[in-house]
Amino acid sequence: MKKKHWYDYLWLWPIVYFALGLFNILFAWLGMIDFLLPLFIAIVFGNKAFCNRYCGRGQLFSLLPRTLGCSRRTPAPRWLASPLFRYAFLVFFLTMFGTILSRTYLVFQGTASLREAVDLLWLFSMPWAHGEENAPAWMVQFSYGFYSLMLTSAVIGLIVMALYRPRTWCSFCPMGSMTQLICKSKQRGKTPPECMPPVQAAPHASEEKSTNVS
Numbered sequence: 001m002k003k004k005h006w007y008d009y010l011w012l013w014p015i016v017y018f019a020l021g022l023f024n025i026l027f028a029w030l031g032m033i034d035f036l037l038p039l040f041i042a043i044v045f046g047n048k049a050f051c052n053r054y055c056g057r058g059q060l061f062s063l064l065p066r067t068l069g070c071s072r073r074t075p076a077p078r079w080l081a082s083p084l085f086r087y088a089f090l091v092f093f094l095t096m097f098g099t100i101l102s103r104t105y106l107v108f109q110g111t112a113s114l115r116e117a118v119d120l121l122w123l124f125s126m127p128w129a130h131g132e133e134n135a136p137a138w139m140v141q142f143s144y145g146f147y148s149l150m151l152t153s154a155v156i157g158l159i160v161m162a163l164y165r166p167r168t169w170c171s172f173c174p175m176g177s178m179t180q181l182i183c184k185s186k187q188r189g190k191t192p193p194e195c196m197p198p199v200q201a202a203p204h205a206s207e208e209k210s211t212n213v214s
């Protein structure tokens with residue numbers, strides 16, 4: 001039996017993250033680790049070690065179908081992994097992140113009021129007042145926006161996990177796309193195996209093995 005490492009348990013991290021946010025929305029800031037660490041690893045080491053080893057979300061998408069059988073395990077439509085869709089989704093995701101930053105700035109300036117709600121799938125707005133009176137309003141505003149973004153992307157990932165292969169989200173995940181671009185640019189345009197996203201790197205492989213593939 002393969003020896004387990006501490007990072008094999010990082011699938012717990014997204015569960016802990018969303019649970020903490022239920023109690024105090026300020027914990028949403030911890031999600032910046034998932035945002036900055038993959039970029040740091042890609043820039044410094046020129047590889048996708050975060051995807052292949054340290055991504056709790058990717059691990060969770062592998063683990064849930066294995067333990068609960070909640071994935072149809074059918075191939076996703078080709079367009080979902082096409083460069084056009086991946087980069088369009090990346091641009092959309094970054095635009096949404098920019099919107100969060102601009103709203104945070106407006107609250108910081110005092111030209112916009114704090115909006116205490118978590119948005120899901122950019123369609124549904126859930127009032128979510130947690131009463132963080134002691135924190136600056138801009139910090140709370142960023143928390144709501146970032147938690148919404150993390151929750152929305154997790155829900156999309158769970159939907160495509162259930163409909164298609166477990167790690168389908170990884171084929172268009174914005175963090176995966178960004179780290180792949182960085183990695184490729186550091187490898188002078190080539191795409192060595194360590195730069196491939198998990199789904200593309202092992203298109204015929206069992207998703208059970210995919211936690212550490214590519």
Ligand code: SF4
Nearest residue numbers: 051055058170173176
């Ligand atoms: S592609 Fe995204 S979800 Fe998948 S392992 Fe990489 S960072 Fe995690």
